[in-house]
Amino acid sequence: MKADAAISAPPIFEVSGLTKVYRTGDVEVRALNGVDLRLEAGEMAVLLGPSGSGKSTLLNIIGGLDHPTSGSVKFKGKELSGASDRELTSYRRDHVGFVFQFYNLIPSLTAWENVALITEVARHPMSASDALALVGLESRMHHFPAQLSGGEQQRVAIARAIAKNPEVLLCDEPTGALDSATGIIVLEALARVNAETGATTAIITHNAGIRKIAHRVFTFLDGRIASMETNETPVKPSEVQW
Ligand SMILES: Nc1ncnc2c1ncn2[C@@H]1O[C@H](COP(=O)(O)OP(=O)(O)OP(=O)(O)O)[C@@H](O)[C@H]1O
Numbered sequence: 646m647k648a649d650a651a652i653s654a655p656p657i658f659e660v661s662g663l664t665k666v667y668r669t670g671d672v673e674v675r676a677l678n679g680v681d682l683r684l685e686a687g688e689m690a691v692l693l694g695p696s697g698s699g700k701s702t703l704l705n706i707i708g709g710l711d712h713p714t715s716g717s718v719k720f721k722g723k724e725l726s727g728a729s730d731r732e733l734t735s736y737r738r739d740h741v742g743f744v745f746q747f748y749n750l751i752p753s754l755t756a757w758e759n760v761a762l763i764t765e766v767a768r769h770p771m772s773a774s775d776a777l778a779l780v781g782l783e784s785r786m787h788h789f790p791a792q793l794s795g796g797e798q799q800r801v802a803i804a805r806a807i808a809k810n811p812e813v814l815l816c817d818e819p820t821g822a823l824d825s826a827t828g829i830i831v832l833e834a835l836a837r838v839n840a841e842t843g844a845t846t847a848i849i850t851h852n853a854g855i856r857k858i859a860h861r862v863f864t865f866l867d868g869r870i871a872s873m874e875t876n877e878t879p880v881k882p883s884e885v886q887w
Pocket residue numbers: 667668669674675676694695696697698699700701702703865
């Protein structure tokens with residue numbers, strides 16, 4: 646080995662041969678059927694594919710919300726697939742931020758309080774104010790969810806997800822409940838978070854137009870990744886149309 650050989654860091658996620666079979670009574674659904682995937686530190690990935698093709702199942706497994714049936718998931722070189730529920734809970738708490746289609750904010754708490762709930766239990770949080778500023782909501786911090794638009798509520802949910810400084814931000818249809826103009830503002834918030842915090846970001850979407858904002862796009866079909874494309878120069882969300 647050469648003395649100056651670079652020691653490359655492991656990818657954030659290395660997934661190989663991943664399967665997930667759901668059994669309900671006699672019915673078996675093969676949601677993932679041999680997925681291989683690497684996600685590198687700091688990248689933004691978009692996951693596309695028809696309904697039922699396995700996108701959410703994969704996100705839930707790499708986010709530690711579910712166990713695979715077989716195969717391997719490594720987070721920064723450490724195997725997750727055999728982890729106990731307790732280990733997965735601390736993995737999620739320390740490393741993963743989630744954003745879902747519905748915001749799930751606590752209605753009786755302000756935007757700032759919704760985010761501060763998380764910063765109080767996180768190991769290395771940013772302040773709730775900094776997290777809200779990162780998504781452009783510094784002037785809305787003391788509003789309650791009912792006083793905020795859908796897009797603003799989703800940005801609070803993003804601030805809540807990133808306030809613990811996660812290495813990974815997993816977003817399942819974050820613009821699914823929003824009109825396109827509001828969706829673009831939410832994507833701008835995600836792109837800014839990705840650029841400024843370096844959190845590896847994966848976004849599931851049904852809007853193929855969104856693919857252009859990603860560094861890489863993975864297209865799912867029947868529980869597998871059917872294709873992967875790379876964008877040398879991802880575009881700004883404001884230039885996307887859907
Ligand atoms: N808890 C579950 N129990 C049984 N089957 C499930 C469960 N969760 C998902 N499935 C099935 O697994 C398959 C993959 O579902 P998944 O939600 O991962 O797809 P998806 O690509 O995210 O779809 P969508 O775009 O509609 O959200 C589907 O056939 C679905 O019905």
